[in-house]
Amino acid sequence: MSLDDAVIRFAGSGRILCGFDFDGTLSEIVTDAATATAILGATESLERLAGLDGVTVAVLSGRTHAELVERFDHPGLMLIGEHGYDRGEDEDSDGLTPLNGLIDTLQTLVARAPGSRLEIKSRSVVLHTRNVLGDIKEALAARAKAMVDDESDIAVMEGKEVVEFSVTGTDKGAALLDLAGEFGAERILYIGDDVTDEHAFAVLGENDLTIRVGPGETTAMYRVADPSAVPPIIERLIELRS
Ligand SMILES: [Mg+2]
Structure with missing residues (x-):
């Protein structure tokens, strides 16, 4: 099945959860990580996707929740930092x-x-x-x-x-499944580029859709070359769900 056919099948009907890694997925990898920003069009596309009925959009990153807020300050987007631990709610200072x-x-x-x-x-x-x-x-x-x-x-x-x-026991896979439970999502899309994203790919099943960005060993169902391929997938989902 082509990636586009898989996106069509995934979009379907019912509640869906769309999860995205940030660095190397929604942004290019840069030498100074502090300056990384989402690639052109990505933020706006995510916001529109999140505004559709039955669609939950989450950014899951190793970055802190605060760093994600700096980049995506939109109430419709779930921003999950530190691989699932940091939703910006917990002030536990003993964590370290x-x-x-x-x-x-x-x-x-x-x-x-x-x-x-x-x-x-x-x-x-x-x-x-x-x-x-x-x-x-x-x-x-x-x-x-x-x-x-x-x-x-x-x-x-x-x-x-x-x-x-x-010291956390959580990873992106557990975080994604938690979110799916919270929002009653029937199917999950996850796109990422790195080793920590493999935890998410590993917990998803046949009805879900997993996409690896760039090279490297992966258990994802599909692969795209670089972050510039991600906004068109989001746009396609918007088109299919509108
Ligand atoms: Mg990444």
């Missing part, structure tokens, strides 16, 4: 306590690796290696990963030039 020892060690590591950066969120800490030179980049990621042993309660996820350490 189990990570404190690790944060100290990581800070020492980062201080010795030019270009690396540590981002401390509410329930996780992320080592960014994008701007670290050549061979050191992988060695640094490996060093950091080795700091957490298998028995630990800390989960380690490696993404594109990031290593994320978290």
Whole structure:
């Protein structure tokens, strides 16, 4: 079945949930992650899709909820940060306590690796290696990963030039299923580009629709080349559901 036929089948009738990753999916990957913005047309298309009957639209990102609000401040969009944990509601300041020892060690590591950066969120800490030179980049990621042993309660996820350490038990798959339950969605669309998006692809079934953006091993049903292919899919859904 072509991707367009799959979109037609997915659009169907009844309640649907459309979930999107942000970086590398709705935005191009940029050197300075702070400057990433949605690609042209994406935000406006998402808002129109979210305005249709029986359609819930969610952006699920590793970023914090606050960072998503800066980029998509629209009441119709569900903005889910930190892979499902951060809906901008929870003020739990103790979330990081189990990570404190690790944060100290990581800070020492980062201080010795030019270009690396540590981002401390509410329930996780992320080592960014994008701007670290050549061979050191992988060695640094490996060093950091080795700091957490298998028995630990800390989960380690490696993404594109990031290593994320978290104390949450949630991931994008669990977050997506929770949302589908909340909104009574019969089918789920999910589009993403990275390792953490595979958690979402993995929990979806035959009636759902999963699309991977860009290269890399995937269990998604379809693949598109880059983020510029995403707004046309949203537009097609709008057309089919209008
Ligand atoms: Mg991404």
